[in-house]
Amino acid sequence: MSIADLAIAGGYTVGDVLLVGAAGFVVLALGMLYRAVVGPTMQDRVLAVNVLGTNTVVILALLGAALDEPTFLDIAIVYALLNFLMAIAVSKFTVERGGVL
Template identity: 75%
Template sequence: MTLVTDALFATVGVFVGFSLVIIYRIFRGPTMQDRVIAVNVVGTNTVVIIALLGAATDDPGVLDIALVYALLNFLMSIAISKFTVERGGVM
């Protein structure tokens, strides 16, 4: 492996660790807005992780998966936000 590939895999490890820390906020967030933002951050980190793995393995097809997941993450954020507004969860 080259230095660049090792650096990409190390960066993936950092993002996975960061996502695991953010999962705490999903379960213990004091408000619904904190939980929604935490879910969005984990989804965004997942997109970055998938893209970094695609770059590290030199597989351009993985980037298509990252793009689809990014679109799904956006739609999920909109749906959760709409759900919380309709239920009166936003002050």
Template identity: 70%
Template sequence: MSLVTDVLLGGAGAFIVLSAVVLYRVVRGPTMQDRVIAVNAIGTNIVVIIALVAAATGNPGALDIAIVYALLNFVMSIAISKFTVERGGVL
């Protein structure tokens, strides 16, 4: 493996650790908005992880998966935000 591949996979590992740290905010809250933002941050980290692994392995097809996942993450975030506003969960 080359140095570039090692750096890309190391960066992906760092984003995995960061996602595990943000998972604490999903579980502990304290508000619904904190949880939504944390889930959105984890989704964004997953998109970056997929892109880094795709670049490291030379698999450009995985970038399509990352783009679709980013779009789904955005739609999910909007849907949850709309649901909490309609339900009266926003202070």
């Protein structure tokens, strides 16, 4: 039995707590979405999306642990890689609008 299935209090398992944590991360991500929408500069948006991406990675990992789906972690790794790629690509693009690619 994995520890995620372990009941700790009131019939709720560790996995349930992790799911609640993931939900908390989603709520926090909504707050960051404000900055991604409002900006005002392009860099602000890139930054907000980068933070959102990191959040998504954590959410994926938490879901993977809570639902006992270790393959979610592979997806999380790919997501982290693409998140990094996005940050350096878009931030470079904002300099002279891609003129220095």
